[in-house]
Amino acid sequence: xxxxPARMQREEWVAAERALSWGAIGVVVGxxxxxxxYRWLKRPKPVPPPPPPRPPWEVAxxxxxxxxxxxxxxxxxxxxxxxxxxxxxxxxLGARFGFDGLESTTDETLAALRRAPHFGLPLPELAVFLxxxxxxxxxxxxxxxEECERALREAEHVIxxxxxxxxxPATFGPQEARA
Numbered sequence: 001x002x003x004x005p006a007r008m009q010r011e012e013w014v015a016a017e018r019a020l021s022w023g024a025i026g027v028v029v030g031x032x033x034x035x036x037x038y039r040w041l042k043r044p045k046p047v048p049p050p051p052p053p054r055p056p057w058e059v060a061x062x063x064x065x066x067x068x069x070x071x072x073x074x075x076x077x078x079x080x081x082x083x084x085x086x087x088x089x090x091x092x093l094g095a096r097f098g099f100d101g102l103e104s105t106t107d108e109t110l111a112a113l114r115r116a117p118h119f120g121l122p123l124p125e126l127a128v129f130l131x132x133x134x135x136x137x138x139x140x141x142x143x144x145x146e147e148c149e150r151a152l153r154e155a156e157h158v159i160x161x162x163x164x165x166x167x168x169p170a171t172f173g174p175q176e177a178r179a
Contacts, residue, residue, distance in 0.1 A: 057163045060092030064155055078143045079136055082151055086133035089155045096162060106130040121161045129154050 064085065072081040087102060093109060094101020097116040101109060110127055132151070135141045143151070 056092050056095035057159050059095070060088050060159050061156070063088035063091070064152065064159070068152060073145060073148055076145075078145065078148050079140075081148050082133060082136040082143050085148075085151050085155045086130075086137060089129070089133075089158055092159055093162075106134055121158060126158060129158065 067081060067084040067088065070081075070084070072078070072084070090101040090104070090109065092101070093099075093113065094104065097113060099109075099112040104112065106127070109130060110123055113123060113126070129151070132147075136143055
């Protein structure tokens with residue numbers, strides 16, 4: 001008998017089939033994992049808290065120091081010097097005692113300070129200083145060099161006398177230092 005005709009043979013490639021199915025699962029899982037990592041990296045980051053605000057007396061003393069070293073007295077721009085000193089004190093009083101010091105009139109400022117607890121400066125003394133500043137600013141009075149220097153000293157006195165007391169640093173006695 002002659003050989004029978006050739007028949008197609010089917011082979012099962014089990015290894016290739018498994019590799020293909022595992023590869024497809026890997027692509028799906030990898031894609032999902034990549035998407036999750038992408039979303040994780042692009043999430044909104046928490047904003048760090050802002051630094052604490054500087055104490056108003058530090059800002060005011062800095063502004064007075066800037067006015068002192070701005071060269072306004074040497075160039076005889078006394079009105080501008082007086083205006084800077086006045087603005088520094090008014091901004092300080094407003095920030096320290098909780099009102100808008102730059103936009104308040106002298107009467108409004110004094111009324112707000114009367115309501116402020118623990119205001120450590122006599123109000124008549126401050127009223128004289130603020131009214132003198134108003135004369136220079138609004139009545140076009142030109143102050144002298146001595147008046148400008150006195151205004152700077154008074155402004156520093158106002159700020160330093162209304163600053164809160166600084167707590168004393170802790171000191172250790174001789175017994176505690178050895179322990």
